[in-house]
Amino acid sequence: MKNMMMTGTALxxxxxxxxxxxxxxxxxxDLPVVEAGKLTMSINATxxxxxxxxxxxxxxxxxxxxxxxxxxxxxxxxxxxNVDFAVQIPGLDADRWDMINTxxxxxxxxAGFMQLVPYSVNALALIAAAGNPEGLxxxxxxxxxxxxxxxxxxxxxxxxxxxxxxxAEGMExxxxxxxNTYGEVFLALGGGQISAVFAGDAIGxxxxxxxxxxxxxxxxxxxxxxxxxxxEPTLAQAVADALNAMKADGTYDAMMEAYGTTxxxxxxxxxxxxxxxxxxx
Numbered sequence: 001m002k003n004m005m006m007t008g009t010a011l012x013x014x015x016x017x018x019x020x021x022x023x024x025x026x027x028x029x030d031l032p033v034v035e036a037g038k039l040t041m042s043i044n045a046t047x048x049x050x051x052x053x054x055x056x057x058x059x060x061x062x063x064x065x066x067x068x069x070x071x072x073x074x075x076x077x078x079x080x081x082n083v084d085f086a087v088q089i090p091g092l093d094a095d096r097w098d099m100i101n102t103x104x105x106x107x108x109x110x111a112g113f114m115q116l117v118p119y120s121v122n123a124l125a126l127i128a129a130a131g132n133p134e135g136l137x138x139x140x141x142x143x144x145x146x147x148x149x150x151x152x153x154x155x156x157x158x159x160x161x162x163x164x165x166x167x168a169e170g171m172e173x174x175x176x177x178x179x180n181t182y183g184e185v186f187l188a189l190g191g192g193q194i195s196a197v198f199a200g201d202a203i204g205x206x207x208x209x210x211x212x213x214x215x216x217x218x219x220x221x222x223x224x225x226x227x228x229x230x231x232e233p234t235l236a237q238a239v240a241d242a243l244n245a246m247k248a249d250g251t252y253d254a255m256m257e258a259y260g261t262t263x264x265x266x267x268x269x270x271x272x273x274x275x276x277x278x279x280x281x
Contacts, residue, residue, distance in 0.1 A: 049202060085150055105226060115278045121267050136195065136196055147175065241274075
């Protein structure tokens with residue numbers, strides 16, 4: 001299994017490549033940001049290894065590293081707002097931050113009212129107590145069981161779709177319990193309040209490696225991209241340009257590999273370069 005944390009060698013490679021890239025490019029001007037000189041990003045630091053608070057109380061993970069690198073290439077100071085997922089889209093609309101940097105799942109519905117820049121491909125997992133004592137192996141085993149998920153995210157919507165389909169087939173409904181953060185969800189799993197968690201594959205691998213929980217099913221519904229989200233097309237394009245530069249000099253690949261994250265170029269709608277998707281008026 002891949003090491004989900006960034007190694008010193010990989011991190012050194014990323015920093016070296018990033019420094020070279022920044023020196024070689026001009027800074028974008030007049031970017032529409034909520035606070036001059038800063039790239040303000042919302043993040044929900046409860047999903048290791050993508051984003052979490054480390055033992056020293058510092059924000060860490062893939063999204064922190066990517067946000068820092070993108071801000072550097074835009075000649076802006078990274079500024080993170082650690083908030084619950086449920087307020088991130090309304091906060092973007094209210095100009096509380098410039099960019100959602102929390103692994104937002106790409107959907108065509110969301111692309112109708114936000115600019116989305118996909119950058120990775122996700123799969124989902126069922127995560128059980130250590131050793132999987134209930135012998136869960138897939139969503140069908142969750143009929144009649146309490147299942148935890150983070151509120152208002154793609155996972156909650158997908159779980160409800162699965163539950164509706166199973167109920168239509170005559171199965172007992174799941175007891176779906178939505179929590180404010182995945183931190184709360186995993187506390188509930190550890191406390192025996194729920195039988196399983198429905199979450200991203202990477203977070204399942206992280207907790208399984210630590211011996212805290214076990215993945216009962218993995219690689220579910222692959223192909224759903226994670227995306228950065230914006231309310232300003234100029235900024236969305238600038239970030240897409242920064243990602244293209246990171247891809248060209250190897251920084252993007254190094255970060256994805258260091259965190260065991262699947263690169264976007266396996267997505268069946270990948271256009272060949274980073275760009276933003278928007279279908280609204």
